[in-house]
Amino acid sequence: MIFSSLIGLLLLLPQSFAFVPNSVGRTFLSPTITSLAMSEERYTIADQPARFARAKRENNQRYLDITTVYDPSLLQGKRVAVTGANRGIGLALAKELAAAGAKVIGIVRSSSPELDALNPEEVVTGIDVTDDAKCAALSSQIKGGAIDVLINNAGYFKEEVERLDTLDFPDQLKTIDICACGPLRVASSLINGGLLKEGSKIVMITSQGGSVGWREVQCPTGGDYGHHMSKAAANMMSVLLANEVRSKGIAVGVFHPGFNKTEMTAKYKEIWEIEGAVDPSVGAKRVLHETNQLSMETSGKFINCEDGLEIPW
Ligand SMILES: NC(=O)c1ccc[n+]([C@@H]2O[C@H](COP(=O)([O-])OP(=O)(O)OC[C@H]3O[C@@H](n4cnc5c(N)ncnc54)[C@H](OP(=O)(O)O)[C@@H]3O)[C@@H](O)[C@H]2O)c1
Known part of the structure; x- marks a missing residue:
């Protein structure tokens, strides 16, 4: 009963969390990259290394090569x-x-x-x-x-x-x-x-x-x-x-x-x-x-x- 309630709660949560290092090497609780990718439509990612890493992983040209969208x-x-x-x-x-x-x-x-x-x-x-x-x-x-x-x-x-x-x-x-x-x-x-x-x-x-x-x-x-x-x-x-x-x-x-x-x-x-x-x-x-x-x-x-x-x- 307790177990199934916990699973239910986790499913209801909008994001999951993980311990990740930040740029000065300290560990902190952060939404995981996967959960952030799911919520990317409106907000960008607070964790700057993760933001950059995801852009590279997804080959996001808007991020990696601005000339593909910028119209001078x-x-x-x-x-x-x-x-x-x-x-x-x-x-x-x-x-x-x-x-x-x-x-x-x-x-x-x-x-x-x-x-x-x-x-x-x-x-x-x-x-x-x-x-x-x-x-x-x-x-x-x-x-x-x-x-x-x-x-x-x-x-x-x-x-x-x-x-x-x-x-x-x-x-x-x-x-x-x-x-x-x-x-x-x-x-x-x-x-x-x-x-x-x-x-x-x-x-x-x-x-x-x-x-x-x-x-x-x-x-x-x-x-x-x-x-x-x-x-x-x-x-x-x-x-x-x-x-x-x-x-x-x-x-x-x-x-x-x-x-x-x-x-x-x-x-x-x-x-x-x-x-x-x-x-x-x-x-x-x-x-x-x-x-x-x-x-x-x-x-x-x-x-x-x-x-x-x-x-x-
Ligand atoms: N670089 C980044 O990664 C970054 C990130 C986030 C936001 N920003 C913002 O982007 C803007 C430009 O940053 P930057 O990296 O190019 O900085 P920067 O290389 O330090 O240049 C600062 C500029 O602001 C001028 N300035 C400073 N105090 C002034 C004052 N009291 N009156 C008039 N002009 C003044 C400086 O003129 P003088 O030559 O006369 O000092 C210079 O032209 C800033 O608002 C900064 O906060 C930068």
């Missing part, structure tokens, strides 16, 4: 503004956009020779996204008129891991200011200045680190307080903004760009290959593919650009 021609002639376009993913976005025939508007603290070499339509320098006045005046510095897509890419992640004995509250506030308030300063300037209109898109590059639901799997021992709090705040900001601009016909995407080999993640170099980190040129194409997919119907959703599936809040 959809961006031709579009005016696309990118914050942090001087390096990292932002520079890779600018390169892909230029290659697609889009008109790039770089919004940066200072430009770089690589960005200048792309001959962008405009480069607005001196924009620190934590500066209220500079951001408010941003729309008046963009000369060429309406913008089709704003990609809020600029971000920050403290080099050292924060733990209880290394908490850095000023740095936490700085991170929240850059990653959560910064994109709102930039977006509000361009909306209030009339540059983002009906049909325009706003992309918020946040991070899977902002998913509260995924902390059990990705941070079973805590840590990285400032960065993860900032990205959770960025997610909240993005949904509020998506709701506020819905009546204006502006769509807001909330994107995790995937794991990219940039200065920001150089501290994780030893796990780049295990966890499927990619060259930023790949990450940029993934972001631009999801930008092309973004519509009023998908506005406000939190999407993993690696596989196009949702991340739970």
Whole structure:
């Protein structure tokens, strides 16, 4: 009787669980890959090595070769503004956009020779996204008129891991200011200045680190307080903004760009290959593919650009 009840209970459970190692070698309770594959329609997998391993096992071309789905021609002639376009993913976005025939508007603290070499339509320098006045005046510095897509890419992640004995509250506030308030300063300037209109898109590059639901799997021992709090705040900001601009016909995407080999993640170099980190040129194409997919119907959703599936809040 007890045995048959247990079997019944197991059959009713939506997922089975197993003990698996995470990227830092610790063991934790996780839904098994098979059960996750069954529930893949809506949500992607929290366990990044398992996510990458499954993509390879299933030869998932959407994940492994973004060029099989990304259509750059959809961006031709579009005016696309990118914050942090001087390096990292932002520079890779600018390169892909230029290659697609889009008109790039770089919004940066200072430009770089690589960005200048792309001959962008405009480069607005001196924009620190934590500066209220500079951001408010941003729309008046963009000369060429309406913008089709704003990609809020600029971000920050403290080099050292924060733990209880290394908490850095000023740095936490700085991170929240850059990653959560910064994109709102930039977006509000361009909306209030009339540059983002009906049909325009706003992309918020946040991070899977902002998913509260995924902390059990990705941070079973805590840590990285400032960065993860900032990205959770960025997610909240993005949904509020998506709701506020819905009546204006502006769509807001909330994107995790995937794991990219940039200065920001150089501290994780030893796990780049295990966890499927990619060259930023790949990450940029993934972001631009999801930008092309973004519509009023998908506005406000939190999407993993690696596989196009949702991340739970
Ligand atoms: N790399 C990944 O695997 C990964 C994963 C998830 C999410 N992300 C997100 O993707 C975005 C780009 O990351 P990345 O890897 O390219 O980082 P990165 O190489 O460190 O580049 C960061 C960019 O943000 C700009 N920035 C930083 N603070 C700023 C400020 N106060 N005002 C204006 N611009 C500022 C930097 O400009 P300066 O040159 O002036 O410092 C730089 O252009 C970030 O939002 C990051 O959180 C990245």
